[in-house]
Amino acid sequence: MLTQEKQQRNWKPIIKEFEAVLGKNGVVQRREELITYECDGLTSYRQRPGVVVLPRTTEQVAQLVKICDRNSIPFIARGSGTGLSGGALPIEDSVLIVTSLMRQILSVDLENQRVIVQPGVINNWVTQTVSGAGFYYAPDPSSQIICSIGGNVAENSGGVHCLKYGVTTNHVLGLKIVTPDGSIVDIGGQIPEMPGYDLTGIFVGSEGTLGIATEITLRILKSAESICVLLADFTTVEAAAESVSDIISAGIIPGGMEMMDNISINAVEDVVATNCYPRDATAILLVEIDGLEVEVAANKQRVAEICLKNGARNITSASDLETRLKLWKGRKAAFAAAGHLSPDYYVQDGVIPRTQLPEVLQEIERLSQKFGYQIANVFHAGDGNLHPLILFDNSVEGALEKVEELGGEILKLCVKVGGSISGEHGIGADKKCYMPDMFSEIDLETMQWVRQVFNPQGLANPGKIFPTPRTCGEAASASKQQFEGVELF
Amino acid sequence: MLTQEKQQRNWKPIIKEFEAVLGKNGVVQRREELITYECDGLTSYRQRPGVVVLPRTTEQVAQLVKICDRNSIPFIARGSGTGLSGGALPIEDSVLIVTSLMRQILSVDLENQRVIVQPGVINNWVTQTVSGAGFYYAPDPSSQIICSIGGNVAENSGGVHCLKYGVTTNHVLGLKIVTPDGSIVDIGGQIPEMPGYDLTGIFVGSEGTLGIATEITLRILKSAESICVLLADFTTVEAAAESVSDIISAGIIPGGMEMMDNISINAVEDVVATNCYPRDATAILLVEIDGLEVEVAANKQRVAEICLKNGARNITSASDLETRLKLWKGRKAAFAAAGHLSPDYYVQDGVIPRTQLPEVLQEIERLSQKFGYQIANVFHAGDGNLHPLILFDNSVEGALEKVEELGGEILKLCVKVGGSISGEHGIGADKKCYMPDMFSEIDLETMQWVRQVFNPQGLANPGKIFPTPRTCGEAASASKQQFEGVELF
Structure with missing residues (x-):
């Protein structure tokens, strides 16, 4: 070349x-x-x-x-x-x-349940600030002890509790932004019912391509009276997946509902030793139920019955904070633990309709065998948001390319069953090549009208979200050619 | 002239x-x-x-x-x-x-909780279609037996149940739209987690200025196991308003929480004779609680205690469908009943922070006396969405102008206390003149970037939402001059 x-x-x-x-x-x-x-x-x-x-x-x-x-x-x-x-x-x-020096919490208004922060404020500082008064900030990415609210806004981040409470966009009331020409503009406001176009909605998740948020008004929620976490373990993935479907069909919306497979279970037990996750389980479900005490007690009973009916071997539950945190500890450490299984791992983020879980997991297993890489599955089962972790060794020549191809196959599978190429991690540089799998040329063009008008010089975060050239190849390797001047490690 | x-x-x-x-x-x-x-x-x-x-x-x-x-x-x-x-x-x-001939329900997918409709489909047909299977469509404007889903999308309509479940934008997953140049574009999708810019969010509430929705994918919800309606009557507005604040502060989110004042109470009793609303009450609260049976029972108890603590004289409650409908009947008929109090009425739609309710209602009473028109207050108290009904006689020369001025004063009051000029009825032709009260020139200009790029010829619903000329006067009468060729009746 x-x-x-x-x-x-x-x-x-x-x-x-x-x-x-x-x-x-x-x-x-x-x-x-x-x-x-x-x-x-x-x-x-x-x-x-x-x-x-x-x-x-x-x-x-x-x-x-x-x-x-x-x-x-x-x-x-x-x-x-x-x-x-x-x-x-x-x-x-x-x-x-x-934005790491923009870390001020500018205002806390408990009565109206809102907090205004600078973009560099760390996600869980928000909850820490208001928890004493009985409030919390709902979106909780795994990285919440380090990730910033500004980044959460850019990527419309999710987390374990987004099944019931929604992703970042559902918790941002308004923004002060700097547009790509350097103007300071207020969008949205301090209350949800703002007239005119919903610019806040379009800005959240726009990955820095429409400007930079410099003040963010967040909605905070009242902490639940009671919380209970159930851990159910299963001998088949199908039984766990069926339980997820049945819980939702019963009209129960858990605060969170997470699934981990056998590889992930053993990885976290090796690393953080919760001693709660049975190493011989094919899959475990973690179901968090929140609400009034009576409501939690009733739903706990119903969730347990559904899991047992579907063949759960054991059900453990915890209502006290300490044991709850212990049950969650493994799930929260799952990505880090994967790092101990192999020199490198590649996290994928895709969405499928809940009803397709068993078939899709089978197909991922088939792809894993075809490509010759182990895949650990840890995911937000309640909303069908998969996080397959592909384990590999980056020092092996050509391994990353193959792993990226495998990741791409998983995304295409998600789209094929009616899902999405991104659940909560954004498109960024990594996935823009797959956008044409989800959107027609005219749909993508229409989105870019908005980019064009906010960012006419194309200076704000160029080369993200949208595929360029539009005909970018099928294989992941083709996408690399688009990054002018970007070295691939 | x-x-x-x-x-x-x-x-x-x-x-x-x-x-x-x-x-x-x-x-x-x-x-x-x-x-x-x-x-x-x-x-x-x-x-x-x-x-x-x-x-x-x-x-x-x-x-x-x-x-x-x-x-x-x-x-x-x-x-x-x-x-x-x-x-x-x-x-x-x-x-x-x-769109009144576009009335087909195109697809019903209960498993994935979504329905695709043409825009002319009437709001409550959606619930009627899925209620047998235990689902419903949440946004419920008072006009739900006649208003269309397309209109709901255009105006981002609300309703009694939007306190807990959100307005139309929270229930639209995707849209097929015809853009102002006649292209057919798909925005959003069949699942919530769509990557790229949230064009669905910006389209909902854009009042036909960005194109026409021709297929709408709606999210439907599982019907609650149990529903209970409480009616509490108060001798002061303050006591009712205080109860609203205390209920929310207690972490209870009712399905709906509505307030009606004495004028409204008597108007509906005259017309629909519910025989439930005490004619001598200064204000009544209607609080609907939904969820699990145990949860509803517990929350019913708590709501009743809060109302009594704040001085409620009586509390009636109903869990059976027939009595619940009877309790709601008066609220649902409130606008129509106002039509019996005077030859004409003018509905205003503004939002205030809940905490400001008593002060704002006092000020509305003062404005009512100052202008010499009676005002009936019926509103979504839970989210601070006011609907003052100004009673007048349109055959009196100059009455409409005065009433519009009074309506404008109420909107400015809403903005002054940190609220909004529109809760759920949109801006349309009526309120565009008040947009500069809420947004700076640059904020409005930024919104219009989006209109410009979707609608460069300005042919799609011209003259709505945005004030033209920007300097439009303070008085409501000034706004009329903007409607070239529009007769004012």
Whole structure:
């Protein structure tokens, strides 16, 4: 392949402008310091940004974006960098606007159940702030002790409790944003019933392509009077899946309903030793029920009956906080534990209709054998949101390519049964090539009308979400060619 | 005022094109037949359209819109015409695309809890279709026996049960739309977790300015095991309002929580004679609780205790369907009953933070006395969505202007206390002048970017939602000048 020597941007005058806004400490430009920022949670793609800036206020973000706009420099917002689809992946010669110094909780209004935060605030700080008064913030990604609210907004993050309470978009009332031309705009508001177009809805999940959120008004919920976690273990995946369907059909909406397979069970027992998960179970279900005490007691009974009817061997339950946390501990550590099973793993994120669970898991097992990679399954069973973890060794030549191809096959399977290529991790750089599997050309074009009008220069997070060129190939390897200047590790 | 004789459009060749798509029966052009279509539920503005067309399929809608686009003719979509903000008000020489022949329920998928309908389908047909199997469609505007799902989508309609279950946007999974250039585009999908921009969210509530929905995928919910309605009567508005706050603060989310004042109570007793509403009460609360039987029993107890603590004189409750319907009957008939109190009434729709209820109701009473018009208050107390009904006689010269001014004062009051100028009836033609009270110029401009890109010729429902000219006056009367060619009745 021919590579052309590309003219590097002259950063000096730009950096001077940035320093005038932020001071010297707010600008990171040394090559060795920039390494930290060359990828997010999707570590297989890496690209060093030209410069990193660390604003503290909306006004500063607006000024930085104006500098980029004036000089036609692409910019990418980044929170904690835990995203799993490469949404915060820099491109060559770009500015990375990092929100990790924007960590103020600006207002807490318990009476009206809302909290206003800066984008760098960590997800579970919100709950910590209001839990004493009996409130919590519902969306809870596995990374909640480190991921930022700004990143959650960009990726419309989900979590274990989104089955009952919805994903991030259901919990954002309003936003102050900096648009790609550096204007400061308020969208949505402090109450849900805002007239006019729902710009908040379109901004949440837009992965930084429509601007940067600098103040976020979140809805907080009243903590439930009572919570109970049930753990049911099964000898077949079908029995566990059937139980999930039956629980929902019975009109019960658990706070969370998670499934783990035998590989995952053993992985977490090896690493965090909950001593709660039976190592010989083919699958376990974790069902959290919340509400009034009487309601929880009644639903606990019904869930247990449904699981037993479907062949559960044992059911453990816990209502006290300590045991509940112990039961959840394994599930929360599942991704980390997978790291102990093999040198590397690749998390996929797809959605299927709940009713297709047994067939899809069988097909994933078939793909696992065909490609020769073990797959651990850990997922939000209640809403059909799968997280297959493909285990592999990245030091083996060509392994990543094969694993990506396998991941792609799983996504296509999700689409084939009427599901989606992303449940809660976004499209980012990683999955844009699969968008044509879900949307026709005209559907994708219509979405891009919105991008075009917010982001006419194309400077805000270029190369994410939408496939370019539109005819990008079937194989995952084809998608790599789209990342100009992105090295594949 | 000088009026210029305007050149009328030559409809003949256009009508020929429409007839080629729909046949002669699908086109309404006789002056006397067009009278039906000259206003929607906001009867104070009237304008006869140039021609009315009645398509049956998506393809036909697309062809009609293409004809309009090619000939630069403004077009307005209309469902059942029950909207209260003039969203379906024609403009002069426009085409009204009426969806009342698009009344097919296209698919019912109980397992995945979704129904696909054409836009002309009546709201409560959806529930009727699935109720036998134990499901229902949650959004329930007062007009649900006549209003169309297409209209509900356009106005993002609410209803009594939206406190717990959310407004229309929370129940639309996907849409097939015809964009203003006549393209057919699918947005959203059959599952909630669709990647890319949330175009469904922005389309719902866009009042026909971004295109016409021709197929709508709705989420249906499992019917609750048990439902109970409580009626509590109070001698002061403050006590009723305090009870609303305390119920929500206790973490109870009723299916619905409605308040009616003394005028409304007597109006409905005069007309529908429920014999349940005490005529001497200053205010009543209707609280519907749904869920598991044990949960309903426990919450019923708690709600009753809270109301009694706040000074309720009596509490009646009903769990059987017949008595529940009887308790609701008066609330559902409240608007109609207001029509018996005076020759005309003007419904306002505003939102305030729940905590401001007593103060705002006092101020509305003050405005009522200042302007000299009686105001009946009926509203969704749980979410602070007010519906003051201003009683007046339209045959009195200048009365409507004064009433509109009074309505405007109420909206400004809502904004002043941190609320909104619209809860569930949309902005339409009626309220666009108040948009600058809620949004800055740049916020409004940003919303209009989206309109611009979907609707560059401005043909899809022109003159709705956004104020033009931007500097439109303070007084309601000023807003009238914006409706070129609209007669004010």
